[in-house]
Amino acid sequence: MQVVILAAGEGTRMRPLTTDTPKPMLPVADRPLVAHTADAAVEAGASELILVVGYEADAVRSYFGEEYRGVPVEFAVQAEQRGTADAVRAASEHLDGPFAVLNGDNLYDRSSIAALFDAGPAIAASRVDDPTAYGVLSTDRSTVTGIVEKPDDPPTELANAGAYVFPADAREWLDVEKSERGEYEITDVVARAIETGTVSAVEVDRWLDVGRPWELLAANEWKLGELDRRIDGEVRGDATLRGNVVVEAGATVEPGVVVEGPALIRAGAEVGPNAYVRGATLLAEDTHVGHGVEIKNSVIGAGSAVPHVTYVGDSVLGEGVNFGAGTQVANLRHDGEPVRQTVKGDRVSTGRRKYGVVAGDGVKTAVNTSINPGVTLSKGATTTPGESVTRDR
Ligand code: TTP
Incomplete structure (x- = not known):
């Protein structure tokens, strides 16, 4: 499976740590944050990693080079951070079949990503105590029926954990409309996948979205x-x-x-x-x-x-x-x-x-x-x- 890793973000909530270093390259134990995401992909059987880079792109490029742990690496440049669907669009010329997308600033337990890759079109979901701060999945058994952003009345406790498997057709669905917050969102591509086929929710055992400095501490603790x-x-x-x-x-x-x-x-x-x-x-x-x-x-x-x-x-x-x-x-x-x-x-x-x-x-x-x-x-x-x-x- 080809895996697109979104790593073009600046990490403005992580300032001042990201003044010169892009968030994906912040240190988490013995490697940069995004390398842990890449490890999850490699260990789940990725055939190719396509890293979408933008802010301070050279730091990411020079860390990964042309191959990471035996898996070929390509880079796609997203010049302006216009949203996660736009980031995948930047990578689309490299795609030639079903593909996965992982947020480059999220940590997952590795077996969950393997299960995600095996599930066909799917979204990783993490069971959280207070879903109101997340994108929340609505489901019918293990099939995803929708995603709603930061709902007051969450349909489930399943937060969107920022990891997806798309069918090959999804390359044609990346030109989504701008959302209310002015971004091209990957969740709108997921909505299209839900309309046209079955998308499974795959629960991850452990997940951490690293957006703010104390989450970098949590990432290191892990x-x-x-x-x-x-x-x-x-x-x-x-x-x-x-x-x-x-x-x-x-x-x-x-x-x-x-x-x-x-x-x-x-x-x-x-x-x-x-x-x-x-x-x-x-x-x-x-x-x-x-x-x-x-x-x-x-x-x-x-x-x-x-x-x-x-x-x-x-x-x-x-x-x-x-x-x-x-x-x-x-x-x-x-x-x-x-x-x-x-x-x-x-x-x-x-x-x-x-x-x-x-x-x-x-x-x-x-x-x-x-x-x-x-x-x-x-x-x-x-x-x-x-x-x-x-x-x-
Ligand atoms: P965010 O955490 O929403 O964005 P960010 O990393 O720039 O952080 P901040 O909000 O603090 O400025 O992004 C989620 C993931 O998607 C992250 O790995 C960066 C990536 N991303 C892109 O590659 N391109 C984009 O246009 C956007 C919005 C995000």
């Missing part, structure tokens, strides 16, 4: 949790590595360090002496975590440094960030309420009681900076010594 212990790097002296910890070749863990899995310490990272790294944490390539630093449940982007006496919890740091000595991240409100964050101008609940800071590439905090829960620091932002940062900047 995929770091799947890693097996492997120590290929240099671990010196009395460092303690508990549970599923991966230290890649070229990484160094100094004496006095305690690492609790799941944790991934990538090539070029230097940890310690005397640091405490708790699960689930990703220390990306060439990071530096120094003396007296505690890091928990966080993503520390490539080339970033947290060198001296600092706490970082439930946070995402982009690339080339430097936290000055004594920087402390607060990750819990006194009232215990879920931490809120501003996403595209709206204050929204992250649903997380513990949540720290999101720092864009190149952020530099000065000594003894304290940062409130849910604060976003944009690319290159700085703080002054002793500053208490309570608002985004």
Whole structure:
């Protein structure tokens, strides 16, 4: 089966992490987000991957090249993000039979995607507690009879999980009308498939739509949790590595360090002496975590440094960030309420009681900076010594 992976999006809700990096290339454990989607496709038997790229396309192209895990890769360019049906249209010249479409920013358990591919025309569906925030399937037994966006009165608990199998004819149905929100939507192509044949709902066991920074943390929690212990790097002296910890070749863990899995310490990272790294944490390539630093449940982007006496919890740091000595991240409100964050101008609940800071590439905090829960620091932002940062900047 040919598989179209939609990876042209900018990820505006993920800013500032996507200022220079397209959302599909954000780090999730040992590979970019979209590579996990591609893995699900490959393991389900994809014959060819067609990646639709747009925003910062070169980063996606150079990661995948011409072949990914033995499966040929083609690229289709969607110059302007005009909707998911438009993205598939960009790929249509490569298609020559029934095909699958996967959102490049969604994680699935792999067996569910195999079941989807086997089902013929089908949509992946995830059973959710509150369907009102999703596209919701109406069904007659396992046959899909419609999809309704964010309904007040959902017909089922089955959310559209952004993975589809279309019949070959669907190549002729991609010229859909613009929707109310001004996009060409793949769900209108699905509507056509429902009119002309049977479309099955295939329930996925696990699904995560990665759209906002705390969902990047959730993605890392998931995929770091799947890693097996492997120590290929240099671990010196009395460092303690508990549970599923991966230290890649070229990484160094100094004496006095305690690492609790799941944790991934990538090539070029230097940890310690005397640091405490708790699960689930990703220390990306060439990071530096120094003396007296505690890091928990966080993503520390490539080339970033947290060198001296600092706490970082439930946070995402982009690339080339430097936290000055004594920087402390607060990750819990006194009232215990879920931490809120501003996403595209709206204050929204992250649903997380513990949540720290999101720092864009190149952020530099000065000594003894304290940062409130849910604060976003944009690319290159700085703080002054002793500053208490309570608002985004
Ligand atoms: P979205 O999450 O709706 O868009 P996005 O990734 O740009 O994020 P944001 O809303 O934060 O700006 O898109 C769902 C998937 O479809 C995602 O993998 C990107 C992809 N996509 C395209 O490839 N082309 C498009 O025109 C659109 C709208 C989405």
